[in-house]
Amino acid sequence: MKYNRLTHIEVKNAKPEDKDYKISDGNNLYLYVMSSGSKIWRLNYSLDNKRRQVPLGKYPVVSLADAREKTLEIQKLVNDGIDPVDNKRKERLDRQLSHENNFEAIAKEWHKNKKHTWQPKHADVILNRLSTNIFPIIGKRPINEIKPVELLHAIRPIEEAGKHEMAHRMLQTVGQILRYAVASGRTDRDVSQDLKGALKPVVSKNYAHLKESQLSEFIHKLNRYDSEYKGNLLTKHGFQLLILTFVRGGELRGAKWEEFDFDKKQWRIPAERMKMNEQHIVPLSNQSITLLKKIHKITGNSYGNLVFPSFKNPRKTLSENTFLRAIDIMGYKGITTGHGFRSTASTILNENGFRADIIERQLAHCERDQVRAAYNHAQYLPERTQMMQWWADHLEKTGMKV
Numbered sequence: 051m052k053y054n055r056l057t058h059i060e061v062k063n064a065k066p067e068d069k070d071y072k073i074s075d076g077n078n079l080y081l082y083v084m085s086s087g088s089k090i091w092r093l094n095y096s097l098d099n100k101r102r103q104v105p106l107g108k109y110p111v112v113s114l115a116d117a118r119e120k121t122l123e124i125q126k127l128v129n130d131g132i133d134p135v136d137n138k139r140k141e142r143l144d145r146q147l148s149h150e151n152n153f154e155a156i157a158k159e160w161h162k163n164k165k166h167t168w169q170p171k172h173a174d175v176i177l178n179r180l181s182t183n184i185f186p187i188i189g190k191r192p193i194n195e196i197k198p199v200e201l202l203h204a205i206r207p208i209e210e211a212g213k214h215e216m217a218h219r220m221l222q223t224v225g226q227i228l229r230y231a232v233a234s235g236r237t238d239r240d241v242s243q244d245l246k247g248a249l250k251p252v253v254s255k256n257y258a259h260l261k262e263s264q265l266s267e268f269i270h271k272l273n274r275y276d277s278e279y280k281g282n283l284l285t286k287h288g289f290q291l292l293i294l295t296f297v298r299g300g301e302l303r304g305a306k307w308e309e310f311d312f313d314k315k316q317w318r319i320p321a322e323r324m325k326m327n328e329q330h331i332v333p334l335s336n337q338s339i340t341l342l343k344k345i346h347k348i349t350g351n352s353y354g355n356l357v358f359p360s361f362k363n364p365r366k367t368l369s370e371n372t373f374l375r376a377i378d379i380m381g382y383k384g385i386t387t388g389h390g391f392r393s394t395a396s397t398i399l400n401e402n403g404f405r406a407d408i409i410e411r412q413l414a415h416c417e418r419d420q421v422r423a424a425y426n427h428a429q430y431l432p433e434r435t436q437m438m439q440w441w442a443d444h445l446e447k448t449g450m451k452v
Contacts, residue, residue: 056081061114064089079121081109091117095128104134151236153196153227154189160230167327176223183208183220193228194237198244209249217249259390260382262398269293269449271380279379285372287345288358290452292373292388294338294442296395296413298325299388303367305357307350312339315435330414333435335442341452395441402440408433 056075064073066087072080078094091106106112106120124134157180165173187204188196201224209217225242232240260268272289275281292302295317304323311318317332324330334342345357352359358368373388386394392413399409408430446452 056114058114061089061109075114075118077118077121077125079106079117081117091120093121093124095124095134097128097131097133102133102135104138151192151194152190153193154185156193156231156234156236157184157189157227160227163230169322169325169327179216179220180223184224193231196228196237196241198241201241202245202248205245205249214250221245221249258384258386259393259397260386262394262401264385265394265398266448268380268382268386269445272376273449273451275376275380281376281379282361284345284348284358284361284368285376287341287348287452288368289373289376289388290450291338291341291345293391293395293450294335294341294445294452295332295438296392296441297330297332298392298414299370299373301330303358303370303372306355307346307357308355310334310342310357312342315339324414331431331434332412333431333438335439337442337446337450337452338438344452398444399437399441402444404437404440405433408437412437 056073060073061081064081064083066083066085068085070082070084072082072092074080080092080094082090082092084090089109091109091112092103093106094101094103096102104124106117109117112120127134158177161173161177161180168176184204188200191200201221205217205221205224208220221242225240228237228240228242231237271279272286272293275286275289276283288302292299295302297319301319301323305317305319309318309320310316312334315334317334317338319330319332321327321329342357349357349359353364356364356367360366360368377383377386377388396409396413400406411430412434
């Protein structure tokens with residue numbers, strides 16, 4: 051066994067033998083030459099009257115100079131009463147915890163736990179917005195170290211791009227993630243609360259919609275959509291059903307025939323297609339039943355049982371732009387939208403004495419009480435049924451022909 055200080059040449063030229071052996075560099079630093087040919091640096095030290103050893107790495111990745119530098123660092127720890135092996139283990143654990151507790155990791159964990167409560171498209175939008183706007187700025191930051199100013203730095207570019215509503219929604223999403231981290235013990239507080247008032251307020255913009263005085267002219271034009279405007283008959287019938295039921299466009303376009311019960315005169319939209327993620331019942335008026343039977347003659351045998359299959363690809367639903375194009379063709383671009391008929395219906399129904407809570411329930415706007423959520427889809431059903439028939443009769447008097 052050699053005890054003189056090693057040279058770079060000696061370390062480089064040390065050859066393997068039948069048995070492992072070690073060469074001392076002094077200061078309790080040894081180069082272990084393995085029979086396999088590997089060369090490993092190891093340091094002996096004593097702490098609490100116990101002799102211990104810590105590996106410093108393989109040569110040549112760890113050079114002689116590197117090994118000596120690590121020796122000095124470790125001896126400083128030992129002199130302070132810190133076990134280098136325990137310290138190394140702690141650092142490795144800290145790095146692991148730092149990775150597991152960074153904002154991006156916890157955000158993805160939160161998203162995974164929540165996405166079953168959302169529609170798939172909505173879940174994708176949330177993750178894409180986080181990935182595009184938030185993760186590049188604070189994604190790798192330990193969540194318990196994020197400061198309000200860092201969060202504002204991540205949100206501000208969205209606002210500066212003129213997307214004020216999206217900026218507010220992004221802040222709300224980050225707040226939900228932070229509160230999830232608080233609940234799961236990864237941070238102490240939701241720092242997004244410190245940014246209240248920091249973003250510009252959102253100016254509410256209602257969907258363009260028709261006044262009652264404009265409704266009759268529109269309906270008469272819609273009646274002639276397939277003749278005078280050379281539009282598709284299915285588009286005409288779909289638009290008429292949209293107005294009769296005043297559901298959201300996506301709820302109509304995604305409809306399947308098995309959702310309709312002509313005997314009970316009900317359309318049950320499944321929870322996964324509803325914004326509030328709860329089944330919604332639409333009472334069907336006599337006019338809606340008549341219209342649906344006409345539509346069934348066109349798409350009753352469609353692929354996937356779709357009521358409104360796409361014209362280009364029958365495996366998909368009708369495009370969300372279909373009704374917008376119809377509105378444009380009839381000369382109402384910027385005056386109304388498909389979604390706007392929900393506002394038109396709501397206004398007229400309110401003005402004709404129907405209770406606001408019945409109207410709101412039919413619009414599926416209501417927040418749900420968790421205890422009653424399983425029953426709320428049928429709330430006020432008799433009164434809603436009466437209201438939907440009144441609305442269909444009103445549209446018929448206004449000129450709608452089904």
